[in-house]
Amino acid sequence: MRDIIIVGNWKMNKNNAETKAFFEAVDPVAKTNKGLYGVGVPFTDLKTALDEAKNLIVAAENVHFEDSGAFTGEVSVPMLEELGVKYCIIGHSERRQMFGDTDETVNKKAKKLLAAGITPILCIGETEAEYDAGKTKDVITSQLNGSLKDIPAEEYKNIVIAYEPIWAIGTGKSASVEIAENCCKLVRDVVKDMVGEEAADAVRIQYGGSVKPGNIVEYMAQEDIDGALIGGASLKPDSFIEIIEKTK
Numbered sequence: 001m002r003d004i005i006i007v008g009n010w011k012m013n014k015n016n017a018e019t020k021a022f023f024e025a026v027d028p029v030a031k032t033n034k035g036l037y038g039v040g041v042p043f044t045d046l047k048t049a050l051d052e053a054k055n056l057i058v059a060a061e062n063v064h065f066e067d068s069g070a071f072t073g074e075v076s077v078p079m080l081e082e083l084g085v086k087y088c089i090i091g092h093s094e095r096r097q098m099f100g101d102t103d104e105t106v107n108k109k110a111k112k113l114l115a116a117g118i119t120p121i122l123c124i125g126e127t128e129a130e131y132d133a134g135k136t137k138d139v140i141t142s143q144l145n146g147s148l149k150d151i152p153a154e155e156y157k158n159i160v161i162a163y164e165p166i167w168a169i170g171t172g173k174s175a176s177v178e179i180a181e182n183c184c185k186l187v188r189d190v191v192k193d194m195v196g197e198e199a200a201d202a203v204r205i206q207y208g209g210s211v212k213p214g215n216i217v218e219y220m221a222q223e224d225i226d227g228a229l230i231g232g233a234s235l236k237p238d239s240f241i242e243i244i245e246k247t248k
């Protein structure tokens with residue numbers, strides 16, 4: 001059975017003082033042998049978060065695939081390594097939609113992170129239009145094949161895949177437990193087709209999209225859901241503490 005991994009994604013929120021206050025409140029609660037809890041934080045909060053973290057894991061929210069160069073505003077894997085970052089969200093739908101991330105660039109990011117011993121949290125998911133057109137399976141299959149192209153089977157134990165239907169992100173309209181489980185099982189089946197059963201069993205799969213204290217338990221009860229990637233409900237310490245208390 002896979003360990004759980006529940007991670008908040010703060011997106012573009014919180015300054016250093018708010019980050020410190022969050023960790024002071026939440027970190028002590030995150031001590032468990034069932035798996036991992038953590039948060040993805042803006043680059044500007046990474047050092048504060050890493051300094052405060054004893055039980056929570058800390059993730060970056062993006063990274064560039066080159067080690068250095070003329071990429072104004074970007075941050076490289078060596079820069080994350082220097083801080084001691086061990087997890088990094090890549091390919092979030094907001095980055096794909098607003099900042100030009102593609103399966104090809106996300107694949108380069110994944111390879112660079114794995115080579116540095118940093119766990120990628122790879123986001124995939126369909127739009128509402130794709131869902132309505134019955135294209136969810138095609139989208140998931142295409143994104144996984146593109147984003148994880150040429151990554152060897154033995155690396156999948158070091159990869160987390162977050163299935164986040166775009167129509168459920170930030171809308172309060174979370175996917176039903178049945179849809180979430182069916183799609184996370186589809187993710188696992190596609191990985192099996194790509195690189196075999198052992199890798200499919202090892203890869204951890206999160207559901208994301210309006211997860212909150214009121215629905216986390218039913219998601220975590222599903223066979224193919226190993227965790228969650230949580231936006232809004234991870235910003236308030238009390239809310240994230242409730243999610244931890246209900247699942248650890």
Ligand SMILES: O=C(CO)COP(=O)(O)O
Binds near residue numbers: 092168171172
């Ligand atoms: O984008 C998400 C996590 O990466 C989900 O955001 P919400 O939990 O606010 O829907």
